[in-house]
Amino acid sequence: MSAAIHVSLGQVAGSLALVVLAAAISLWQRADLERDIAVATARSFVQLTAIGYAIKVIFEVDSIWLVLALLSVMVLFGALTARSRAKRVPDAFWPLLIALSVAGATTLGLVVALGVFDPTPRYLVPVGGMVIGNAMTASAVALNRLGDEVSDSRARIEATLALGATAREAAAPIVRRALRSGMIALVDSTKTTGLIFFPGTMVGMLLAGAAPSDAVRLQLILLYALLGSVAIAALVATSLGYRGFFTPAQQLREPLD
Amino acid sequence: MLFELRDVSLSAAGRLVLDSVDLDIPIGATAIVGPSGSGKSTLLRLFNRLADPDRGSVHYRGRPLVEYDPLGLRREVSLVPQLPALLEGTVESNLRYAAGLAGREPDCARCLGLAGLDGAFADRDVRKLSVGEQQRAMLARALAQEPKVMLLDEPTSALDHDARDAIEATLGQLRSELEISLVVVSHDPEQASRLGDWLVRLHEGRVAGCGPIEEVLR
Numbered sequence: 001m002s003a004a005i006h007v008s009l010g011q012v013a014g015s016l017a018l019v020v021l022a023a024a025i026s027l028w029q030r031a032d033l034e035r036d037i038a039v040a041t042a043r044s045f046v047q048l049t050a051i052g053y054a055i056k057v058i059f060e061v062d063s064i065w066l067v068l069a070l071l072s073v074m075v076l077f078g079a080l081t082a083r084s085r086a087k088r089v090p091d092a093f094w095p096l097l098i099a100l101s102v103a104g105a106t107t108l109g110l111v112v113a114l115g116v117f118d119p120t121p122r123y124l125v126p127v128g129g130m131v132i133g134n135a136m137t138a139s140a141v142a143l144n145r146l147g148d149e150v151s152d153s154r155a156r157i158e159a160t161l162a163l164g165a166t167a168r169e170a171a172a173p174i175v176r177r178a179l180r181s182g183m184i185a186l187v188d189s190t191k192t193t194g195l196i197f198f199p200g201t202m203v204g205m206l207l208a209g210a211a212p213s214d215a216v217r218l219q220l221i222l223l224y225a226l227l228g229s230v231a232i233a234a235l236v237a238t239s240l241g242y243r244g245f246f247t248p249a250q251q252l253r254e255p256l257d
Numbered sequence: 258m259l260f261e262l263r264d265v266s267l268s269a270a271g272r273l274v275l276d277s278v279d280l281d282i283p284i285g286a287t288a289i290v291g292p293s294g295s296g297k298s299t300l301l302r303l304f305n306r307l308a309d310p311d312r313g314s315v316h317y318r319g320r321p322l323v324e325y326d327p328l329g330l331r332r333e334v335s336l337v338p339q340l341p342a343l344l345e346g347t348v349e350s351n352l353r354y355a356a357g358l359a360g361r362e363p364d365c366a367r368c369l370g371l372a373g374l375d376g377a378f379a380d381r382d383v384r385k386l387s388v389g390e391q392q393r394a395m396l397a398r399a400l401a402q403e404p405k406v407m408l409l410d411e412p413t414s415a416l417d418h419d420a421r422d423a424i425e426a427t428l429g430q431l432r433s434e435l436e437i438s439l440v441v442v443s444h445d446p447e448q449a450s451r452l453g454d455w456l457v458r459l460h461e462g463r464v465a466g467c468g469p470i471e472e473v474l475r
Contacts, residue, residue: 158307159342159395163402164332164358173345249327251307254269 005208016041058121067121071108071128075100078132082140086241088147088256095240096139103135103233104128107225116221127222130201134186134226135233142182142234143241149174150245151255158252167246175238182234190223199223258319259284259406259438260304265313267299274299275310276462286432286439288453288470290446295459297442298339301408304440305334332359335404339411339442341391348386348394349379356401363401371431372397373423388415393424400431406438407431413448425451450474 019041026033058066079096086092108128117123150157153174160170193199201222205215245253262280266273275296289297302308303315306327315322317334343351349365356363366376372393378386386394392415399407412428413421425448431437443449449456449470456473458466466473 155338155340156342156344159338160344162305162307162331162336162338163355163398164328164330166328169358249306249309249323251309251327 055121055125058125062121064119064121064124067124067128070125071104071132074129074132075104078136082136082143082237085140086143086147088151089143089241090244090253090256092143092241092244095237095244096136096143098240099139099233099235099237100132100135102236103139103229104132106232107131107229110228111221111225127225130222131225131229135229138182138186138230139233139237141185142178142238145181146174146178146238146241149177150242150252154252154255161250161252167243167250167252170250171242171245175242178238179234182238183230186227186230190227193219193223258282259287259317260440261316261319262303263314263316265303265310265315267296267303267308267310267312269299269308274462275303278313278462278464280457280464280467282440282457283455284438285455286428286441286453287455287457288449289440289442289457289459290444290449291459291465293444294461296462297459298410300457300459301336301410301440301442304406304408305331305336307336332402333404334406334408335399335402336408337395337399337410337412339414341388341395341415343383343386343391343394343398346383347379348374348381348383348397351383351394351398352379352401355398359402361401361403365397365401368397368400369394371400371427373420373427389417389420392416393420396424396427404437406440409439409441411442411444414444421448428452446474 019037023034023037025031026037054070058070075097078100079093082096082100083092086096089095108124108131111117111127112119112124117127150171157170157174161167199219199222202215202219205218206212247253258281260280260282262278265275265278265280267275278296278300289300291297299308303310303322304317306322306325309323317325317330322330344354348369352363352365352368365379369376369378374390374393374397378390378394383391383394392412396409396412409428413424416424428439428441429452432439439452441449441452443452453470456466456468456470457464458473
């Protein structure tokens, strides 16, 4: 692998020309996104710069506890963000927090245990961020779908409960569909990797001068890790999340909205 | 008594649906009548604990309903909702599912026959049934559990006259041959008088009449 490339602030400023182009297109086509583009640009600059400094400190301190603290914060904010997309699911925060924690711990634990990565901040922070980020998206999509399905299928769920089925049995078909919708996007994008798009890690490594074979192998490891984490997160989130719709007497609660 | 309600009130979606209801429902056949929104369907939901009252008590065969295991209760006191809501699959798979929950092996042909459906319906995909056929498949599914009490919410609302007469005959047969108690919600007082010995009349969540059918209708 060659030496890392260096990017100046001037080069970053130059790339803003494309942001101006995006805002101009929005203005021209009356898409009404100029303000959002400005906010997104400012937020991405501030957030990435801040996390860049945080990562620099974490790399220098080289403490596993600091890494775990950062990953815990990611899990917490991930659960809060996903909850805002699963508004129809009662008490969605705890299922999401547990889902992201289990997905992150299992996936990172496994890749470290298998010797794929060393347990150092240089690997755990970026890989942990990707794992938790993808797990967050998958569990948010799954719970959002779960909320919609319960809302659309209330009559069928109650008719099944009326036969003496448990809440778990009555919810099984919709939990299955919600789990599938949480996982399907990553499964589909994994199928087309290398044909339609190049994933970010591989692009980053190639830009940084790594050998293509190394970039591909690392990307494969990450893709497989992400598939595992997304499956775990969606499974845990839906398996715990459906319970919020039912009372201990196996009754369907009144809808939130 | 089959069911006894004392001072039962229940609100749903911010509206008082049942208001201080005192009611006795004997073993046998009871019809519940009243205009839309009077609380008829909610009453049925209380009887097999799909809902609990905010206030008051419901007893089943002399024992508080909350003391029963809700799953066991629902297999004994079967509710057939007004809107058909079968599980994906065939009619037979629905009957097998219901019977399996009650730990039984279903006699599909007999259950279908009692509900006025030909045995050939067993293999039919539920998505390809008319609403009336679905309603009868729901009845057959409930019968597959061999319940002791059936709670029927407008069981003939989607049926034509002939099919309605057939279902009413079946309900009479269930009562006399299988000794199943029936609680039937109906918007039609004439149907109520054909099906029930006991009548409950609800109006705006309150009991407007309760007793032997000839006395309440008089």
